[in-house]
Amino acid sequence: MLMLMPDPSDMSDLMQRVARGDRAALASLFDAESGRLVAIAQRIVRRRDLAEEVVQEVFVTVWQKAAIFDASKGSARGWLTTIVRNRALNLIRNDARIDFRDSDDLTDLGDRQGDALAAYNALSERDALRACLERLDEPKRRAILLCYVTGLNHGEAAATMRAPLGTVKAWIRRGVASLQECLS
Amino acid sequence: MTGKEMERVGEYVLGLLDDADRSAFEAEMARDPKLAATVQRLQAQFQSLDDTSTALPNNPEMWRRIEQQLDASPSAAVTFPSGKAPPDRAWTPLAMAASVLVALGLGYLAGDLTGSRQPIMIAVLIDETSASPGAIVEAFADDSLRLVPLEQFNVPDGKILQVWTLPDPDIGPISLGTFADPTTIELKGPDLPTPSAGQLYEITLEPAPGSPTGRPTGPVLVKGFAKPPV
Numbered sequence: 001m002l003m004l005m006p007d008p009s010d011m012s013d014l015m016q017r018v019a020r021g022d023r024a025a026l027a028s029l030f031d032a033e034s035g036r037l038v039a040i041a042q043r044i045v046r047r048r049d050l051a052e053e054v055v056q057e058v059f060v061t062v063w064q065k066a067a068i069f070d071a072s073k074g075s076a077r078g079w080l081t082t083i084v085r086n087r088a089l090n091l092i093r094n095d096a097r098i099d100f101r102d103s104d105d106l107t108d109l110g111d112r113q114g115d116a117l118a119a120y121n122a123l124s125e126r127d128a129l130r131a132c133l134e135r136l137d138e139p140k141r142r143a144i145l146l147c148y149v150t151g152l153n154h155g156e157a158a159a160t161m162r163a164p165l166g167t168v169k170a171w172i173r174r175g176v177a178s179l180q181e182c183l184s
Numbered sequence: 185m186t187g188k189e190m191e192r193v194g195e196y197v198l199g200l201l202d203d204a205d206r207s208a209f210e211a212e213m214a215r216d217p218k219l220a221a222t223v224q225r226l227q228a229q230f231q232s233l234d235d236t237s238t239a240l241p242n243n244p245e246m247w248r249r250i251e252q253q254l255d256a257s258p259s260a261a262v263t264f265p266s267g268k269a270p271p272d273r274a275w276t277p278l279a280m281a282a283s284v285l286v287a288l289g290l291g292y293l294a295g296d297l298t299g300s301r302q303p304i305m306i307a308v309l310i311d312e313t314s315a316s317p318g319a320i321v322e323a324f325a326d327d328s329l330r331l332v333p334l335e336q337f338n339v340p341d342g343k344i345l346q347v348w349t350l351p352d353p354d355i356g357p358i359s360l361g362t363f364a365d366p367t368t369i370e371l372k373g374p375d376l377p378t379p380s381a382g383q384l385y386e387i388t389l390e391p392a393p394g395s396p397t398g399r400p401t402g403p404v405l406v407k408g409f410a411k412p413p414v
Binding site: 023026027030031034035036038039040042043048052055056059060061063064065073074075078081082085086089118119120122123124127128129130144145147148149151153154172173174175176177179180181183 | 185187190191193194195197198199200224226227228229230231232233234236237238239240241242243246247249250251253254414
C-alpha cells in the first residue's frame with residue numbers, strides 16, 4: 001500500500017503557521033491530510049458525504065484552534081486524527097440523519113466486520129498494537145476492533161456479533177485492560 | 185494503574201463512554217496529567233489502525249466549502265487582542281492552558297455540542313505567576329456558571345474563593361459567587377447581560393464569607409477571557 005506520510009516536523013510547522021492565520025498553510029495541511037481523514041471518518045459514519053462534512057468542520061475548527069496545538073504533547077497528525085474521530089463519533093451518536101437501529105441489515109454489518117478485520121490485517125507485523133491484539137481471544141479482539149475502527153457502541157457491537165450485551169461489555173473491558181498491560 | 189482504571193482509559197479511547205461519563209473522565213484528565221498522558225499514549229497506539237485506511241482522493245469542492253466558511257468567520261490570528269500575531273512568548277500562557285485542552289483529546293472543544301446544556305462562553309483561567317491553567321469557567325445563557333478547578337487552590341482558614349466577571353469596565357467587577365471547596369461548582373450568578381467574547385473572569389482570595397466591599401480586595405489567583413465554543 002502506498003502511503004504518503006508527511007514529515008511530522010513539517011506538519012507541526014504547518015500547524016504553527018495556521019495558528020498565525022496563514023491560509024496557505026491550512027491549504028497545504030488539507031492537501032496532505034484530507035483524503036486520509038475522510039477515509040477514517042467514513043469507516044465510522046459510512047456515508048462519504050457525511051465523512052466529508054466531518055472533515056470539513058474539523059478544518060474550520062483547526063483554523064480557529066491551531067494555537068492550542070502543542071507539539072510536545074503529540075504529533076499534529078495524531079491531533080487531527082483524534083479530532084476527526086471525536087467529530088465522527090458525535091455525529092453517529094447524535095445526528096438524527098443516522099439511525100443505526102434501522103440499518104442493521106446484513107450488508108451493513110458485514111461491511112463493518114470487513115472494515116474492522118481489514119484494518120487489523122493491514123497493521124504492520126512489527127506494530128506493537130498488532131502483537132498485543134493477536135494475544136487476545138478472538139471475540140475480545142473482534143469487539144475492540146469493531147468499536148474502534150467502525151465506531152460501534154456496546155449495543156451495536158453486541159448485535160453485530162450476535163452475543164449478549166453483558167458478555168460483549170465484559171469482553172471489551174477485559175480486552176482493553178489486557179491490551180494496555182501488553183502495550184506498557 | 186488498577187484494572188478498573190485501565191478499563192476506563194480503554195473505553196474512553198474506544199469512544200464507548202456515554203456523555204456524562206466522558207465529561208467526568210475528561211475533567212479527571214484535566215486534573216491528572218499522568219492520566220492524560222496515559223490516554224494520549226494509548227490513543228497514539230490505536231491510531232496505527234486509522235493509518236491503515238486508504239486515503240481517498242482529495243475533493244477540491246470540500247476545500248472550496250472550507251474557504252467559504254473561513255471567509256464567514258474570523259481567523260485564528262484575530263483571537264489575539266492586538267489583532268496581530270504576538271511574539272511567541274506573549275501567548276505562552278494561552279498555549280499552556282490550551283495544552284490541557286489538547287490533553288483532553290479535544291473532547292472538550294470539539295465534543296458534544298448537541299447536549300441539552302451548552303455553555304455560550306468558556307474561559308480558561310490562568311495563574312499568571314506559573315502561567316498554568318487553574319480553572320475552566322463555562323457560562324450559560326441563564327446567568328448560571330459552571331466552574332471546573334484544574335488546580336488545588338490553597339484556601340487558608342477564614343478565607344474564601346470569590347469568582348468575578350467584568351461585563352462592562354464602566355460598571356466594574358461583579359461577584360458571581362463564593363466557594364471554599366474547590367471541586368466542580370455550579371454558581372447561579374446575578375442577572376447579567378449575556379456574557380460576550382473577551383469578557384474577563386477571575387478568582388480572588390477574599391476574607392470569608394466574601395469581599396467586604398463588593399469589589400475584589402484580595403490577590404487574583406487566576407484570570408482569563410471568555411471565548412465562545414465552536
